[in-house]
Amino acid sequence: MTRTVAGAPPARLVDRFGREHRDLRVSLTDRCNLRCTYCMPAEGLAWLPSADQLTAEEITRVVRVATELGITEVRLTGGEPLIRPDVVDIVARITALPLAPDMSVTTNGLQLASLAGPLRDAGLARVNISCDTLSPETFAKLTLRDRLDDVLAGIAAARAAGLAPIKVNTVLMRGVNDHEVASLVRWALDEGLSLRFIEQMPLDPQHGWSRATMVTRSEILDQLQRAGFQLSAIPGRGSAPAEEFLVDGGPARVGIVGSVTNPFCDACDRVRLTADGHWRSCLFAHQEADLRTLLRDGADDEALTATMIGEIAAKKRGHGIDDPAFLQPSRPMSAIGG
Ligand SMILES: C[S@@+](CC[C@H](N)C(=O)[O-])C[C@H]1O[C@@H](n2cnc3c(N)ncnc32)[C@H](O)[C@@H]1O
Ligand code: SF4
Secondary structure (H helix, E strand, O other), X not given: OOXXXXXXXXXXXXXXXXXXXXXXXXXXXXXXXXXXOOOOOOOOOOOOOHHHOOOHHHHHHHHHHHHHOOOOEEEEEOOOHHHOOOHHHHHHHHHOXXXXXXXXXXXXXXXXXXXXXXXXXXXXXXXXXXXXXXXXHHHHHHHOOOOHHHHHHHHHHHHHOOOOOEEEEEEOEOOOOHHHHHHHHHHHHHHOOEEEEEOOOOOOOOOOOOOOOEOOHHHHHHHHHHOOOOEEEOOOOOOOOOEEEEEOOOOOEEEEEOOOOOOOHHHOOEEEEOOOOEEEOOOOOXXXXXXXXXXXXXXXXXXXXXXXHHHHHOOOOOOOOOOOOOOOOOOOHHHHOO
């Protein structure tokens, strides 16, 4: 099923540094029902016109071609992927592909209470649910919506539907929720959830990120150690963004995605498809390939393949946040797909 020219090795998504890409993040929409302050402004963000968003059929075609080029994992994201009315259909289409990838979703969890079962039935394997605080007041301050209960109900529904393991993503904001490091870990351990702290990255359209206020990996480790957790690093992280630690000898674990202070670009195997059909080699890329125009102009699979391979071939070595000339990409996280 892989794309081959007679006598040649199968075409693959390999860059100049020999990194082979196997993990595709697909943004289903740039819109969201929360307004996490590190991700979106309260109002005024221009949404993609609906007609510009890829249809379920177009997404499935790009994913099919990607699987023929070696993609084995697909994660649906956004914006909030579960606000897309056809999300269950999209999962069912992708899991029915001949080279069906391992399918997961990253979600804020608000709609999981009703969708966890149908998503599981459609072939979804796992979910990552974002939850930055256990305080309803802090949740409302951080997301500008009073909906912590819906997230917790979503986590319960994911568990009841058999979506496992459930990973929880947490972004810390100084002076907002950074005092909750230990209580979040205790909660996750009690609930059997796999929690990962993610360093805040400069991807918000308000340009509110600053290195000085970002809560770093080493601060998180310090807080955990001061709270009495014994952490031992688990070797063999491979291309996984989270560095994992056994807690108190295991089997419980906690993860840290130190995207800024401990980047994992050298092992990166991720590529992204935006909701409007652009193929991006990196969250921080300044260029991307317009697959939507190709799709709508009737391009054949060979043309899609050539464009997808070409974009990956040109991937930069790293995100360059430490470079004095670093420039934030013009698309925010919500429009790229986190
Ligand atoms: C962009 S969201 C999209 C999926 C879904 N709406 C959610 O919140 O899980 C994916 C992940 O990116 C994280 N995120 C958003 N903006 C971020 C930033 N500036 N730095 C680091 N992580 C960020 C979110 O916390 C979430 O875990
Ligand atoms: S992080 Fe996710 S839930 Fe929060 S505003 Fe961004 S897209 Fe929405």
